[in-house]
Every structure is written in structure tokens, then in C-alpha cells.
Amino acid sequence: MKRQKQNNITIHHERKFLDLVFVSNIFVFILFLIGFRLGTRMNGEFSLFTPARWILLYIAVLGILVALSIFWRTGGAWVNQTLVYQILLAGCIFMILPFFWMIITSFKTYKEAMAFPPLWWPEKFQWKNWVEAWNAPKANTYGDPPVPLTFTRYFFVSVLVGLATTGGILFTSALAAYAFAKMKFPGKGLFFYIILAMMMVPGQALLIPNYLTLAKFHWLDRYHALVIPWLANVFTIFLMRQFFMTIPNDLWDAAQIDGAGRFRFLWQVMIPLSKPVLITAGIFDFLGSWNSLFWPLIVVTRPEMRTLMVGLQAFNQDAGSDYHLLMAASTFAVLPIVFIFFFLQRFFIQGIARTGLKS
Amino acid sequence: MKRGQNKFKRRLKEYSEAYLYLLPALGVVALFWLFPVILSIIVSFTNWKGLDTWSTVKWVGFANYANVLMDEEFHQSLLNTFHYAMYSAPLTFIVSLIxxxxLNTRIRGRSFFRTVYFLPFITTWVAISILWKYFYHRDFGLANYFLKSLGLKPLQWLSEPKGIFTLLFAPLGIDIKRPLLAGPSLAMFSIILTSIWRSVGYYMIIFLAGLQNIDKSYYEAAEIDGANPWQRFLHITFPLLSPITFFILIVSLINSFKVFVPMLIMTPSGGPDNTTITIVFHLYEKGFQGLWLMGRASAVAYILFLIILGITLIQNLFLGRRVHYES
Known part of the structure; x- marks a missing residue:
């Protein structure tokens, strides 16, 4: 009875201070808007009404809240919680601002992108920047590549390499993880240690010998070079082994009675059961392949074999100070991953939390 | 007798099946991780250049290592990498812990905040580096705009070779010249800030998982005993979080020794006075640009490998003892 009453009080209390947070943030937001408006209108003149000064004011307000929460220890719960919200929101602005800036700049003209003080909103949205950036590699390559070179090609290579790598890793890891989790064989510990030790070796230290090996195989500038060296992934093997170990052995006994072999058991029972783990691992494998730059930069010299990241890097070198185009290219290079993230966020978070806790 | 033979046969079958399952993964590991570790030692003792073949390559003994260790640029890259690791790892650690x-307090919209903080981490280093290069631009970057509108002098950001502490103490009339005391150059520090911005969300999620694993009853007991929030943090949260802290320290330190991409894009020529050249950047320059000195670059790679191995071992020795494990 007493506990329930207490809960009611907290809920009531929370609501009250949430309103407070809400109002105070609307207030701050209006201040921001006024600041931005006035700040951008006074070209060159740095008056009191610049966004930066409002941010300073905001920081001062936060400072006062900190002081209040320190001096007013008891009964200062709402101050504390307002403070928590305000700090988190300030952090949010810091996290989002560069992205906002990237997207807005991608719609500016060359002149607007070079304006000082910067413009927070373009005069007119230049959608053609995106088209121009997308087709830019064609203008920047010399010679005669066998395929028309635009970002379409870079995307194609990246998606193909990413999918092949992810699929390959999941295949090799499922087999290895199954052997480590459910089978007995001599040298199990040794092999496990070999794979464990592999984690300690930084990939960069192996670039040169791997480059020489690939050159010997005549794999440079081919998909082989981008996919095959990455087909074993320690993180994925660990994650799957961990999960396989939680699946009871009774299932295997039952499958044996039904006359299934190990391989069939693995693909028809174990794999469907471990879908969440497969998705989590798959996301990270795909992300790793998609975002990697160093390795593709070295093994790829022909422009039509560039992955998206290598293409973006090359564009960065060619574009010079065309920041509006660079920002457009950066935006569409980032967008697919952001989309995947919003749909599969749960798996991202789980995957990371798990690696942290298990290690 | 027959039964024993059958058992033996069955076992043999199981073993061979297990090895068959391990084959794909171990094959890749052997060919692209184990073999190169050995090949890289051999290459580092030769004058291998570009795509030379064995017949033209000469054994040069420790000459590569001697050259690397005498190289001023390598010293600079060591110092730079050390600066990067010393500042980015702890700062990221502190910010993400806070x-x-x-986020672990009773607030609403936790998943919203988590998403926003995590967003930079999934975006690629390449795009982010281009973006922040623009952000730090001397003439029309946002960073200088904020400084100017606060009435401060604009900074050179990515083209400032002076150390951050030199810059900080210059107005007080103190001139810091020793490279270790001067701290990373402002150019390097700009990159450090970018890396903090990018990875806070990642480490925050690991910390958050750890915080949520701590039993609430500890806090209730401490509250009854009259412990204030700071004491609760120091005597409950921090010790119980230490396995995760340990993990994060190792991972972020090792990662910061491998940093390369932001430097390549934000300061492609090595930054002002070479102050943003890292070990991997140096390796890339020596091995894959200009003269393609594979032997020399392999020596650099091996030194990097030893450094990272060293960090892991030292951390295991010293920090491992302090870690509290929940039973």
C-alpha cells in the first residue's frame, strides 16, 4: 500500500518536471531560432545575436543548474533531472549538427558552400548537386574504363563485395562454430587458441605479405582480393559458438533418431534457431566490409574495381574545394547504412552489448 | 573386439567430420593470417620492392630495422600515434562513461538518445573525415565561425603544427617547447575530437549494458547507509564496472594505434610539420607509395605488431589484477 503511494508520487513528480523540461527546451529552441535568424541576416557583422552567443548562454544556464544541484542537495531532484536532460540534449545537438551541416551543404551552390558566415539554409535547394556528384567519377577518370563509371558502379561493387563477404563469413563461421561447440576432436584447444591469437594480430601488419600473396595468385584488381582474405572472422565464430553452446544436446539426439546427419542437423535445426545471432553477426560483417578503406585502396588500382569507399576517397582527391558535391557524395555513401541501422537497430545494440559483456 | 573397432571407426569419422567443418575457416586463417605473420618477418629482412620476385630480392639482415629506427619521420609517427592514443582513448572513455x-538514470526517451549518440559510429570514417575537414576549414568552416562569433581568434585547426598546450599557455607568456609536454598538435587534436565524436556512442552502449547488469540492491543498501551519489559511483558502480572498463581500455588503445583513415583524408600530406603521420600512415607511405619499399614497410609493420602485443600483455599484467569480477 505504502509502496504504491510512493510510486504515484514519483510518477506525478516526473510529469511535473517533464513539463518543465519541455517548456525550458521550447524556450531555448526559440532563442536558437531567433539567434540563427538574426545571426545570418547580419552578414559579416558579429552582433550579440549570433548562434554561438546563444549557445554560450545555454551553457551558462547549464552551469547555473549544475551549481544549483550541487548546493541544493536534498529536494533538488528536479534540478538534477532537468540537468540530465539538458546535458543529453546538448550532446544530441553536438552529434546531429555535423550531419545536418552535411545534408544542408549538399543542397547549396558552390558560392553558398563557401560563404562566411555560413548559411544555415540554402537560397534554393540544388538537387542537381546530387546528380552531378553521382556522375562525377566519369569526368574524373582518364582512359577508357570498360564500364561507365559513376557512383552506380561503386555501389554495385561495394554491395556485391559486402554480400559475398558476409555470406562467406557466416558459412565458414557456422561450420567452425558448430565444430567448436558441439563436436569432440583432438587439437580442439589448439585450434581455438590459433583463432584466438589471430585476434591479437593487427590486420595492418599483414598487409604487405597478403598483398604479395594476392599478386602471386594474380588476384589483384579482382573481386577475389576484396573478398577471400576476409572470409574468416573471429568475432563471428565466437558469437555463434557462444550461442550454439546454449542449444541443448537433446535436439541432436532426437535428430539422430530421425536419421539426420550432422550437416543436415546444422542447417535445418541449428541455423534456424540462431537467426538473431546470424543477423547480428551479419550486420557487423557487412558493415566492416562496407566501411573498409585501407585494404581495397591497396589491392585495387583499376577505377572500375573501386569500392564505394575507395571511390569516395578518390572523389575527395579530385573534387578539391567543391564541398557542396563532396557533401552530396558523403551523404549518399552514408545513407544506406543509416537506413539499415534504423530497421535493425535492435541487433546492432545487442551485438555490441554482447561483445562488451562476454570478453 | 569387433565392437571396439566399430567404436574406433565411429570416432575417426567424427574427428574427420569435425576437421572438415573447421577447414574453410582455418584455411583462410592459415593462408591470410598465419602464413603472412611468418612471411612478414622474412620480407622485413630483405630489400623487397614492389612486386619483385624471389630471385631479385637480397637478404639485408637488420638493415631495414636499423633504417626504420634511425628515421626521423618514424620517430615523429611514433610520437604522433602515442599522442593520439594518450588523448583519444581516455577522453572517449570518460565522455562515454558520463x-x-x-542515460542509466530514470529518464524518458532513452532509446532516442541512444540512437542519436550511436549514429556517428555506423557512418564511415571516409565520409566523416571529409565532413569534418570541411567543418575545420580555415576560411569557411563552422568551427571557426563559432570561435569568431564568440569574439575569439579563429584557429588554423588542421594546419596548425603547434601543440595544444603550447597554444593554451602562449597567452600566459609560457612557451612550451618539449614535444611531449606540448601535447598533440592542434591538427592532431582536431582529428582526436572527431574520433571522440564518432566512437562515444559505441563505448556508451557497452557501458550501458554493464550498468544495467549491476544489481539494484547494492544501491539501495548504500542509500540506506547514507552514501552520496559520488560515493555510490566510486564504491559500487566503478568497481563493478571494471571488467568492462578493462575491455574498453584495451580495445580503444589498440584501435588508436591502428588509426590511419582520418589522417589520410583530412591531412593527406601528413599534416603540418608531419604532426599527423601515424605509424600505419608511415607504413602506407613507405610500402605503397613512391618507392614501394616492401621490406622497409614490413619492418614498420612488425614494430607495430610488437607494440600492440606489448600493450595487451602489459594491460593483462597490471590491470588484470585490479579487475573485480562478479561471481
């Missing part, structure tokens, strides 16, 4: 603790 963010995680704030």
Missing part, C-alpha cells in the same frame, strides 16, 4: 551514467 553519457552512459546519464
Amino acid at each position: 553519457a552512459a551514467i546519464l
Whole structure:
């Protein structure tokens, strides 16, 4: 009875201070808007009404809240919680601002992108920047590549390499993880240690010998070079082994009675059961392949074999100070991953939390 | 007798099946991880250049290592990498711990904040580096705009070779010249800030998972005993979080020794006075640009490998003892 009453009080209390947070943030937001408006209108003149000064004011307000929460220890719960919200929101602005800036700049003209003080909103949205950036590699390559070179090609290579790598890793890891989790064989510990030790070796230290090996195989500038060296992934093997170990052995006994072999058991029972783990691992494998730059930069010299990241890097070198185009290219290079993230966020978070806790 | 033979046969079958399952993964590991570790030692003792073949390559003994260790640029790259690791790892650690603790209080919209903080981490280093290069631009970057509108002098950001502490103490009339005391150059520090911005969300999520694993009853007991929030943090949260802290320290330190991409894009020529050349950047320059000195670059790679191995071992020895494990 007493506990329930207490809960009611907290809920009531929370609501009250949430309103407070809400109002105070609307207030701050209006201040921001006024600041931005006035700040951008006074070209060159740095008056009191610049966004930066409002941010300073905001920081001062936060400072006062900190002081209040320190001096007013008891009964200062709402101050504390307002403070928590305000700090988190300030952090949010810091996290989002560069992205906002990237997207807005991608719609500016060359002149607007070079304006000082910067413009927070373009005069007119230049959608053609995106088209121009997308087709830019064609203008920047010399010679005669066998395929028309635009970002379409870079995307194609990246998606193909990413999918092949992810699929390959999941295949090799499922087999290895199954052997480590459910089978007995001599040298199990040794092999496990070999794979464990592999984690300690930084990939960069192996670039040169791997480059020489690939050159010997005549794999440079081919998909082989981008996919095959990455087909074993320690993180994925660990994650799957961990999960396989939680699946009871009774299932295997039952499958044996039904006359299934190990391989069939693995693909028809174990794999469907471990879908969440497969998705989590798959996301990270795909992300790793998609975002990697160093390795593709070295093994790829022909422009039509560039992955998206290598293409973006090359564009960065060619574009010079065309920041509006660079920002457009950066935006569409980032967008697919952001989309995947919003749909599969749960798996991202789980995957990371798990690696942290298990290690 | 027959039964024993059958058993033996069955076992043999199981073993061979297990090895067959391990084959794909171990094959890749052997060919692209184990073999190169050995090949890289051999290459580092030769004058291998570009795509030379064995017949033209000469054994040069320790000459590569001697050259690397005498190289001024390598010293600079060691110092730069050391600066990067010393500042980015702890700062990221502190910021993400604070963010995680704030998120772990009773607030609404936790998943919203988590998403926003995590967003930079999934975006690629290449795009982010281009973006921040623009952000730090001397003439029309946002960073200088904020400084100017606060009435401060604009900074050179990515083209400032002076150390941050030199810059900080210059107005007080103190001139810091020793490279270790001067701290990373402002150019390097700009990159450090970018890396903090990018990875806070990642470490925050790991911390958050750890915080949520701590039993609430500890806090209730401490509250009854009259412990204030700071004491609760120091005597409950921090010790119980230490396995995760340990993990994060190792991972972020090792990662910061491998940093390369932001430097390549934000300061492609090595930054002002070479102050943003890292070990991997140096390796890339020596091995894959200009003269393609594979032997020399392999020596650099091996030194990097030893450094990272060293960090892991030292951390295991010293920090491992202090870690509290929940039973």
C-alpha cells in the first residue's frame, strides 16, 4: 500500500518536471531560432545575436543548474533531472549538427558552400548537386574504363563485395562454430587458441605479405582480393559458438533418431534457431566490409574495381574545394547504412552489448 | 573386439567430420593470417620492392630495422600515434562513461538518445573525415565561425603544427617547447575530437549494458547507509564496472594505434610539420607509395605488431589484477 503511494508520487513528480523540461527546451529552441535568424541576416557583422552567443548562454544556464544541484542537495531532484536532460540534449545537438551541416551543404551552390558566415539554409535547394556528384567519377577518370563509371558502379561493387563477404563469413563461421561447440576432436584447444591469437594480430601488419600473396595468385584488381582474405572472422565464430553452446544436446539426439546427419542437423535445426545471432553477426560483417578503406585502396588500382569507399576517397582527391558535391557524395555513401541501422537497430545494440559483456 | 573397432571407426569419422567443418575457416586463417605473420618477418629482412620476385630480392639482415629506427619521420609517427592514443582513448572513455551514467538514470526517451549518440559510429570514417575537414576549414568552416562569433581568434585547426598546450599557455607568456609536454598538435587534436565524436556512442552502449547488469540492491543498501551519489559511483558502480572498463581500455588503445583513415583524408600530406603521420600512415607511405619499399614497410609493420602485443600483455599484467569480477 505504502509502496504504491510512493510510486504515484514519483510518477506525478516526473510529469511535473517533464513539463518543465519541455517548456525550458521550447524556450531555448526559440532563442536558437531567433539567434540563427538574426545571426545570418547580419552578414559579416558579429552582433550579440549570433548562434554561438546563444549557445554560450545555454551553457551558462547549464552551469547555473549544475551549481544549483550541487548546493541544493536534498529536494533538488528536479534540478538534477532537468540537468540530465539538458546535458543529453546538448550532446544530441553536438552529434546531429555535423550531419545536418552535411545534408544542408549538399543542397547549396558552390558560392553558398563557401560563404562566411555560413548559411544555415540554402537560397534554393540544388538537387542537381546530387546528380552531378553521382556522375562525377566519369569526368574524373582518364582512359577508357570498360564500364561507365559513376557512383552506380561503386555501389554495385561495394554491395556485391559486402554480400559475398558476409555470406562467406557466416558459412565458414557456422561450420567452425558448430565444430567448436558441439563436436569432440583432438587439437580442439589448439585450434581455438590459433583463432584466438589471430585476434591479437593487427590486420595492418599483414598487409604487405597478403598483398604479395594476392599478386602471386594474380588476384589483384579482382573481386577475389576484396573478398577471400576476409572470409574468416573471429568475432563471428565466437558469437555463434557462444550461442550454439546454449542449444541443448537433446535436439541432436532426437535428430539422430530421425536419421539426420550432422550437416543436415546444422542447417535445418541449428541455423534456424540462431537467426538473431546470424543477423547480428551479419550486420557487423557487412558493415566492416562496407566501411573498409585501407585494404581495397591497396589491392585495387583499376577505377572500375573501386569500392564505394575507395571511390569516395578518390572523389575527395579530385573534387578539391567543391564541398557542396563532396557533401552530396558523403551523404549518399552514408545513407544506406543509416537506413539499415534504423530497421535493425535492435541487433546492432545487442551485438555490441554482447561483445562488451562476454570478453 | 569387433565392437571396439566399430567404436574406433565411429570416432575417426567424427574427428574427420569435425576437421572438415573447421577447414574453410582455418584455411583462410592459415593462408591470410598465419602464413603472412611468418612471411612478414622474412620480407622485413630483405630489400623487397614492389612486386619483385624471389630471385631479385637480397637478404639485408637488420638493415631495414636499423633504417626504420634511425628515421626521423618514424620517430615523429611514433610520437604522433602515442599522442593520439594518450588523448583519444581516455577522453572517449570518460565522455562515454558520463553519457552512459546519464542515460542509466530514470529518464524518458532513452532509446532516442541512444540512437542519436550511436549514429556517428555506423557512418564511415571516409565520409566523416571529409565532413569534418570541411567543418575545420580555415576560411569557411563552422568551427571557426563559432570561435569568431564568440569574439575569439579563429584557429588554423588542421594546419596548425603547434601543440595544444603550447597554444593554451602562449597567452600566459609560457612557451612550451618539449614535444611531449606540448601535447598533440592542434591538427592532431582536431582529428582526436572527431574520433571522440564518432566512437562515444559505441563505448556508451557497452557501458550501458554493464550498468544495467549491476544489481539494484547494492544501491539501495548504500542509500540506506547514507552514501552520496559520488560515493555510490566510486564504491559500487566503478568497481563493478571494471571488467568492462578493462575491455574498453584495451580495445580503444589498440584501435588508436591502428588509426590511419582520418589522417589520410583530412591531412593527406601528413599534416603540418608531419604532426599527423601515424605509424600505419608511415607504413602506407613507405610500402605503397613512391618507392614501394616492401621490406622497409614490413619492418614498420612488425614494430607495430610488437607494440600492440606489448600493450595487451602489459594491460593483462597490471590491470588484470585490479579487475573485480562478479561471481
